[in-house]
Amino acid sequence: MKEFLLRISIFSIFWFGFIIESGSRSLLPAILFICALTIGSYFFLAVIKKPLLLYIGISLLIFFAYILNSNDENLYTALLLLYIHIESIYQLKTIHFRIFTAFHFILFLFIVISNNAQLEWLMFFSLVYFIALSLNNMVHNRKEQRNMYEELLGEFRKLKRASYETDRTARLEERTRIARDMHDSVGHKLTALQMQIEILSMQKTELDVSELKKLARESLEETRHAVKALKVEESEGIATVLNLIRKLESESHVFVQFTTKQRVLSAKLSNKQSVALYRVIQEALTNAMRHAHSKEIHVILGRSATGDLTFKISNRIHQQKPLQLGFGLSSMKERINELGGTVSIYQTENEFIISGTLPLKEKDRSC
Secondary structure, eight states: OHHHHHHHHHHHHHHHHHHHHOOOSTTHHHHHHHHHHHHHHHTTTTTOSSOHHHHHHHHHHHHHHHHHTTTSOOHHHHHHHHHHHHHHHHHSOHHHHHHHHHHHHHHHHHHHHHTTOOHHHHHHHHHHHHHHHHHHHHHHHHHHHHHHHHHHHHHHHHHHHHHHHHHHHHHHHHHHHHHHHIIIIIIHHHHHHHHHHHHHHHHOTTSOOHHHHHHHHHHHHHHHHHHHHHHSOOOOTHHHHHHHHHHHHHHHOOEEEEEEOTTGGGOOOOHHHHHHHHHHHHHHHHHIIIIIOOSEEEEEEEEOTTSOEEEEEEEEOSSOOOOOOOHHHHHHHHHHHHTTOEEEEEEOSSEEEEEEEEOOOGGGTTO
């Protein structure tokens, strides 16, 4: 918004100079009308998807004002036309910009000839237009590269998630197969063993088989517990974070670059740790969208040298402001501190960053 106000201010200043330099007071109302019309049209340049005709219309209005004031040389005519041409470098596609440049060159050629200007002016304007064509080509090449990069990055993220889902599905299938095998073989044999012991105890009462019965019963119960544990999908760990990011992306249309490092995918979190990490990332993303109006956010999860989980969430900021921790960020920090972790919240010239560590369960430090 500030950039647009600066651009419209410069355009208005050039028009003010044109009006001041205008010699004919009788034509002043017509020139003021043209000025108001061009400034009003300028507001629509950023809205229209194909603004070529609007650029041509604004240029024709400026040229018409020059024709009305043709008895006097007015430097601001050239400045207005050049400014509009520079504006079009970043908004017009290459083919449209070439058409607009050819049209502008004809207008300038007419101005140079009508003022009996020297050849150096024509050479100067030719050089300006050549540079403008080169800049337009470079700008749109970079836009195409940026769009291609975002498309490739999006595909990479989809493939990465698909790979994660494929691995998770494969693990679940393997766990289900092992559970089925244990149930069909070991469980069946233990049940048969328990029945045989029952029969033996009834036939030979003098034989003490209580220990055998107890052992068989305990083995059967342990097998059943193991089968149940294998059948249950493991929801701890990084899966919760992935689900969060997937949900926030779909709801808020935010662009998240998610990176995992140092065996973090194998990390297992307790329920409290999963909730804490969930809330940290959720609050960081919400804070970025609310205060920085940023649609691109970087999330990095890793493991420290001591085996703790490390996280870093960053987003670009357009203007650095004094850092004040609101209720959401303060609560997030307290939640991590209660679990023995640390959180650092700071900003650089271009980024707002939330980073910290979260101790993992002792049994997972050796993973």
